[in-house]
Amino acid sequence: MADSTADAADDQRQLSAALGRVIRAMRRDAGKTLQQLADASGLSQPYLSQTETGRSMPSLMTLHRIAAALGTSGSALLALTEPPIAPVVRLEEDSYDLNTKVQVWFRGPTERHVEQHEIVAQPLSLAGRHQAHAGGEFIHVLEGRIRVVVGSEDAYVLGVGDSLYYAATLDHEWFNDTPAVARFVQFANSPAPA
CATH class of the missing domain: 2.60.120.10 (Jelly Rolls)
Known part of the structure; x- marks a missing residue:
């Protein structure tokens, strides 16, 4: 049980870091500053900075706000964090x-x-x-x-x-x-x- 908890925490850290990199890359590709993304999403610039550096994991609703400000969807941001997705999604996953x-x-x-x-x-x-x-x-x-x-x-x-x-x-x-x-x-x- 402890191994699965540690694995889940590690997965969460990896996802936070990968998602932060994706958000930063999309923001830069769009030519937006961190403050411009904050203004467009209604989130604070410090929070977005923590998200981009992987120190904060956005909630589902916050992810949708960030995605909308970048002109995409939350699922598109998440999809960019992983290699190609396996065709089977198990009940206990994701x-x-x-x-x-x-x-x-x-x-x-x-x-x-x-x-x-x-x-x-x-x-x-x-x-x-x-x-x-x-x-x-x-x-x-x-x-x-x-x-x-x-x-x-x-x-x-x-x-x-x-x-x-x-x-x-x-x-x-x-x-x-x-x-x-x-x-x-x-x-x-x-x-x-x-």
């Missing part, structure tokens, strides 16, 4: 705790500009407001019930077998405001970086 009540699994390769997630949301949980970004998103509910808010007013309640596609250019968020666990898959596509 999970990410969005918060204490939500766990996300990355499912499948991202080089085609499609993020694939399996999300397990505990009762009375939410993702938090997602910043609008290029592309679209598709949700399909496997278990339980969720409420998806798109734009400022449109709310959709989805149960088992229900699906929803929406333009990600609108602010969007989902909630599991029921007393049961909800499980769903989410696919987000984004245009290829210019």
Whole structure:
């Protein structure tokens, strides 16, 4: 057990360092200063500096803010941190705790500009407001019930077998405001970086 914990910590450090290098390279390729990226993403310049040097690992939402400011997606940034992705993703691999009540699994390769997630949301949980970004998103509910808010007013309640596609250019968020666990898959596509 200690070996797997140490391996996970080492993997986290390696991913933080690789992701920082990718963000720095993309920022420089875009001709942006660290302060310009901070202004565009709404994050502080010191935080972005720590991220670029691998001393800080951004949350999923923060990664999306950085990616949007760079004109790409979070999955595209992550895809650039690794050699070609293996075709099999095991259940126990590639999970990410969005918060204490939500766990996300990355499912499948991202080089085609499609993020694939399996999300397990505990009762009375939410993702938090997602910043609008290029592309679209598709949700399909496997278990339980969720409420998806798109734009400022449109709310959709989805149960088992229900699906929803929406333009990600609108602010969007989902909630599991029921007393049961909800499980769903989410696919987000984004245009290829210019």
